[in-house]
Amino acid sequence: MAMARSVGTLASLALLPKTDLKGLVERLMGEFTVVGPVPKGKEYVFSPIQSAGDLALDYGTTILPPKKVLHQPFEVLFSFHETEGICEAREPERKQILFGLHACDVYAIQILDRAYTLEYPDPYYGIKRQNTLIIGLNCHQVGPTCFCQSMGTGPGMRQGYDLLLTDLGDQYLVEVGSSSGEALAAALQLFPAPRVMLVEKEKRLDEVRRKFHKRLQTTGLHELLEDNFRHPVWEQLMHQCLACGSCTMVCPTCFCYNVVDKLDLGLKSGKRQREWDSCMLLEYAQVALGHNFRKDRDARIKQRVYHKLVYYEPQFSTIGCVGCGRCISACVKKIDFTETIAILRGE
Amino acid sequence: MINPFQPELARIVDIKKETYDTTTYTFAFAKPTVQAEFGFLPGQFNMITLFGIGEAPISISSDPDERDTFQHTIRHVGNLTNALNRLQIGDTVGIRGAYGTGWPMDLLTGKNVLIIAGGIGLAPLRPVITQIFQRREDFDRVEVLYGARSPGDMLFTDQYEIWAQRLGVKLTVDVVPRGEQWLHQVGVVTKLLAVMDSVPENTVALTCGPEIMMKFVVRDLLSMGFEPEQIYVSLERRMSCGVKKCGKCQIGPKFTCRDGPVFAYAELLTLPELELGGVGR
Ligand SMILES: Cc1cc2nc3c(=O)[nH]c(=O)nc-3n(C[C@H](O)[C@H](O)[C@H](O)COP(=O)(O)OP(=O)(O)OC[C@H]3O[C@@H](n4cnc5c(N)ncnc54)[C@H](O)[C@@H]3O)c2cc1C
Ligand code: SF4
Ligand code: SF4
Ligand code: FES
Numbered sequence: 001m002a003m004a005r006s007v008g009t010l011a012s013l014a015l016l017p018k019t020d021l022k023g024l025v026e027r028l029m030g031e032f033t034v035v036g037p038v039p040k041g042k043e044y045v046f047s048p049i050q051s052a053g054d055l056a057l058d059y060g061t062t063i064l065p066p067k068k069v070l071h072q073p074f075e076v077l078f079s080f081h082e083t084e085g086i087c088e089a090r091e092p093e094r095k096q097i098l099f100g101l102h103a104c105d106v107y108a109i110q111i112l113d114r115a116y117t118l119e120y121p122d123p124y125y126g127i128k129r130q131n132t133l134i135i136g137l138n139c140h141q142v143g144p145t146c147f148c149q150s151m152g153t154g155p156g157m158r159q160g161y162d163l164l165l166t167d168l169g170d171q172y173l174v175e176v177g178s179s180s181g182e183a184l185a186a187a188l189q190l191f192p193a194p195r196v197m198l199v200e201k202e203k204r205l206d207e208v209r210r211k212f213h214k215r216l217q218t219t220g221l222h223e224l225l226e227d228n229f230r231h232p233v234w235e236q237l238m239h240q241c242l243a244c245g246s247c248t249m250v251c252p253t254c255f256c257y258n259v260v261d262k263l264d265l266g267l268k269s270g271k272r273q274r275e276w277d278s279c280m281l282l283e284y285a286q287v288a289l290g291h292n293f294r295k296d297r298d299a300r301i302k303q304r305v306y307h308k309l310v311y312y313e314p315q316f317s318t319i320g321c322v323g324c325g326r327c328i329s330a331c332v333k334k335i336d337f338t339e340t341i342a343i344l345r346g347e
Numbered sequence: 348m349i350n351p352f353q354p355e356l357a358r359i360v361d362i363k364k365e366t367y368d369t370t371t372y373t374f375a376f377a378k379p380t381v382q383a384e385f386g387f388l389p390g391q392f393n394m395i396t397l398f399g400i401g402e403a404p405i406s407i408s409s410d411p412d413e414r415d416t417f418q419h420t421i422r423h424v425g426n427l428t429n430a431l432n433r434l435q436i437g438d439t440v441g442i443r444g445a446y447g448t449g450w451p452m453d454l455l456t457g458k459n460v461l462i463i464a465g466g467i468g469l470a471p472l473r474p475v476i477t478q479i480f481q482r483r484e485d486f487d488r489v490e491v492l493y494g495a496r497s498p499g500d501m502l503f504t505d506q507y508e509i510w511a512q513r514l515g516v517k518l519t520v521d522v523v524p525r526g527e528q529w530l531h532q533v534g535v536v537t538k539l540l541a542v543m544d545s546v547p548e549n550t551v552a553l554t555c556g557p558e559i560m561m562k563f564v565v566r567d568l569l570s571m572g573f574e575p576e577q578i579y580v581s582l583e584r585r586m587s588c589g590v591k592k593c594g595k596c597q598i599g600p601k602f603t604c605r606d607g608p609v610f611a612y613a614e615l616l617t618l619p620e621l622e623l624g625g626v627g628r
Contacts, residue, residue, distance in 0.1 A: 015439040075350050080398040085355060086441070100487075119605070120351045122589035229619045256594030259587045263399040268398045277587075277595070284595065287585050288424040291558075293598075299620070303597075306619065 012182070014174040014190035016165070021172070024188055026051035028097055032133070036071055036099035037062055046098070057100050057167075060143040061324060065105050066098050067112060070128050074275050076208030077259070078126070081269040090139060093131045100137040100165075103154030104146075104324040108252030109134070110160045114256045114316040134182055136161035140204065142211040145325025147338055149209060150216040153322040156205045166201045173197050216323065216338040217345060222310050228344050229302070238298035238338065240333045245278035247327035247335070248304060252280070253312070253320055280301045305337050351590045354441030360416055362436055365502045369410065370432065371420040377439065387411055388449030389474030390581060390609045392474040394589045395427075396404065396441030397417065403427045404586040406471035406605070407445060410478065410517050420470035420502060446589040448609045449578060450553055451474050451582045455555045461545040463564050465536050465556025469502050471581055471608075472555055475511060483513045490515035490545045494536030494560075497522050499508035499527050514515050515544055537563045540571065547572040555581040565612055 014023065026033050029049070037044045037059040044059040046066045078088050103107075116125040138144075139155040148154030157164050162181030165172040174190055176182045248254045258277040263270040277284060280300050284292040295301050312320030328336045361373035373532050376382040387393075392406045409418035423432045434440070452475070460479060464472050472491075479489055491510060495501045507516050515540045519532035532538055538554065545552075552573060554564050561580050569577055584603040587593035596603035599618035601610070 053430060078350075080441075088353065089349065116592065120592065122352075122592055123350050226619060255592070257587065257592075258595075259593065261399050261401050267399070272396075272398075272402075274587075274593075274611060277593070279594070279597075285585050288428070288432070289585060293584060303621075307597070311597070314600040315602075 004177070005159070009094060013174040013193040013195060014176075014185060015193040015197070016172040016174050017191055018170055018172065022052040025049075025055065025099070028099075031095065033094050033096040033098050035096055045185065046254050048323065049099075050095075052143035054268055055100060057137060058140075059100075061326065061329075063148070063326075063330075065108060065324065065326065066248060067105075067108065067326040069096065069098070069253050070109065070115070071112060071125055071255060071257075071276075074079055074273060075124055077105050077272045079269065079271040082131045083268075093127055095131045095133070096128075097133045097135055099135045101134055101161075102137060102139050102252040102324075103157040104151075104322040105252055106136050106157055106160040107148075107322045108324070109318065111253045111312070111316065111318050111322070112255060114318055117214065119190040120315070133162045133184065134160065136164040136177075136206060138164065138166040139208055140167050142208060142213075143325060145214060145336075146212065146323065147214040147216050147325060149212045150218060150338075151212075151319060151321055151323035152218075153319075155208045156202075166204060168197070168200055168204065172199055173201050201278070214338055215324070216321075216341055217347075218319075221341070222313070224344055225306060225310050229322060230305075231344060233340055234298045234302055237335060240298070241280075241297055241301055243280050243282065243297050243300060243330060244332065245280040246330040246332070248278040248280055249276060250326040251308075252309070252322060252324055252326070256284075279307070305340065309337075309341075351443070352395065352588065354443040356439045357442040359434055359436050359438050359440070359530075362529075365420060365504075366500050368424075369420060369422045369500075369502060371418055372431070373409075373418050374440070374442065375416045376442070382415070385417070385552070387417070387445035389452060389478060390471050391445035391447050392471070392589070392608065393419070393442050393444030394446070394586070395431075396443075396628070397427055397430050398441060400427050400430050402441075402587070403590060403624060404446075405437060405563070406472040406581075406608075408473050410474055410481075412478075412481070416545040420509075422467045422474075444589065448602055448607060450480065450581075450609050451551070451611075455479070455551055456485050459545060459548075459550035460486055460490070461471065461543070461550050461552040462489075462491045463475045463539075463552060463554040463556075464491070464534060465500070466500065466544045468554075468556030468581070469493055471508075473503060475553060476514070480510060480513055487549065488515070488545065489513075490517065490543055492517050492519075492536060492539040492543060494519040494521070494539065494556075496520065497524060497526055499524075517543060528608075536560055537567050538604035540564070540567050544569055547574075547577065550579045552583075554578070558583070576611060578612035579609055580615070581614055582610060584608075 033048050035048050036055045038054045039048045039056050044062045046062050078086050081085050116122045136157045161177040164175040176185050256277045257274040259274050261272050308320040357374040358379040360375050363371045387407050392404045394402050395405050396402045405419045408420040423429045510516050519539050523529040554561050585597035586596045586604050589604045591602045591605045
């Protein structure tokens with residue numbers, strides 16, 4: 001990066017020629033584990049990258065959201081031993097960068113922050129989160145199941161990032177969103193950019209905004225759902241839904257988990273582990289003696305939809321769905337709750 | 348960062364068999380400092396760990412003023428609770444807590460208190476009874492209605508006569524096995540509502556038991572003229588964390604582990620799910 005000038009006092013706006021991206025990512029990899037979108041078959045997944053070339057920044061969406069590196073599908077809470085007692089299994093975490101996240105996924109991380117770090121902060125999530133920087137990437141395309149625009153979470157990213165990239169053709173506009181982002185930008189010696197580049201950015205985003213065809217009308221949504229708890233649509237969905245839990249597994253804001261103890265072979269030691277759980281599964285609300293508080297499938301379907309669209313608000317003062325569309329594309333039966341809402345609205 | 352998921356070791360210092368399937372365990376935390384700092388409100392619960400088996404939410408059944416030890420009264424119904432049955436005095440378990448809301452003790456002062464329990468549901472109410480017993484003059488009429496399946500299923504049987512010295516105690520069982528003597532009522536717990544001395548005026552009702560029992564208790568109390576604001580219930584839900592993280596215990600926007608397990612019935616009426624025969628939507 002011979003041409004790069006240092007951005008001493010940061011103008012919070014910089015330009016990054018695309019030809020410099022590789023070098024930048026490689027410098028980041030020296031200090032951080034860089035997790036970004038990489039191709040897997042015909043789809044994409046977030047994965048730690050081995051080289052800058054692994055990144056597929058033109059990705060639409062990923063199978064699982066980046067949540068999986070902060071709230072892991074399986075996580076050991078501690079190990080226990082007959083004589084030594086409880087040992088915390090936590091390893092020192094390497095600093096990581098989540099690279100190329102879209103607006104919906106960044107918003108979802110902010111929702112998880114509320115669920116995991118407010119009351120009784122979760123140390124496993126908290127430490128990983130503290131060690132994580134987010135480099136966002138504004139979307140330049142709209143997937144067939146995307147409806148972030150309706151939820152007010154995208155396509156333009158407004159918060160939650162340390163650095164934000166917007167594709168302007170042969171260069172990226174880089175915006176700084178935090179003091180860590182500012183330090184990062186300074187260390188990377190980016191070109192300062194004139195503020196008029198923001199106009200260029202908005203122009204690009206406007207093109208994206210025009211491309212949405214899926215929408216979920218959110219005005220009066222709480223009232224609509226509260227008035228329609230007994231609507232026949234739930235029973236119809238019950239007959240389609242397989243209650244497989246795929247929709248919650250791929251959701252960037254779902255936080256539920258189950259806890260299991262695993263004994264080692266000698267039966268003298270073992271570990272306590274948590275694993276993602278889903279309110280769509282029969283066992284989720286089951287207690288001793290076989291009693292189940294959500295035995296019926298329609299009750300479970302409603303739990304998911306109402307939790308996402310209504311209950312997050314009183315619980316965490318935020319919406320619960322960021323409109324990433326993953327639950328729609330993951331559903332074998334193609335159940336799409338934007339359609340359910342349209343039915344309730346009589347559309 | 349403190350870890351809310353990590354239990355402290357606690358030693359079993361006493362075991363008392365209550366019935367054929369229920370046992371009261373007296374615990375003390377292994378570290379004296381942990382025991383000294385441990386306090387709780389009547390109605391709160393702990394998460395009890397048997398390492399290698401798992402964790403279960405269990406109400407604290409002893410009086411909060413006893414500071415050297417605390418008790419849990421546990422019905423052996425499944426993996427963890429059956430495994431507990433095999434432990435002996437001196438064995439250790441993991442315990443963390445205390446969690447959840449307690450019974451509204453502040454609200455009870457100067458009021459009539461009506462306590463309605465079914466089966467194991469008497470366990471989380473015993474701290475309320477012992478607290479009232481010790482500060483009897485702070486309350487007006489106090490009555491305990493308790494029902495179980497059979498005389499052999501009744502908990503804390505040696506306590507009733509003591510309690511009866513200062514408060515009303517009425518008992519019932521669903522069935523009396525042939526040949527057994529039973530001097531109290533026969534029938535479900537709601538039968539006691541018909542013969543109790545309590546009236547709605549200036550009374551707070553606290554109830555805990557099987558969900559179906561509480562449903563009928565609430566229904567009958569309402570028809571007798573109690574307002575939803577006067578009735579408190581303690582709910583059971585699946586719990587994998589106790590600290591508002593695992594999501595399992597949710598009822599509408601409420602986390603039973605944190606916003607409950609004790610709820611004002613009026614609060615449950617705001618929920619969409621049909622709780623305890625509430626209106627729902
Ligand atoms: C706030 C609160 C207070 C309570 N207080 C008391 C009390 O004072 N005394 C008392 O006796 N009880 C109390 N309970 C009930 C007590 O928690 C349960 O009886 C206890 O959890 C049963 O545990 P178990 O392992 O013995 O039963 P199990 O039936 O073996 O398992 C318990 C839980 O694990 C689940 N589970 C087990 N195996 C599986 C599997 N393979 N897959 C999926 N799920 C599985 C069950 O669905 C159930 O929810 C209370 C419950 C709550 C919520
Ligand atoms: S509910 Fe569906 S669309 Fe909304 S955030 Fe979750 S997976 Fe994405
Ligand atoms: S209750 Fe269901 S929808 Fe809500 S976070 Fe848990 S798994 Fe997701
Ligand atoms: S028990 Fe885990 S959230 Fe309530």
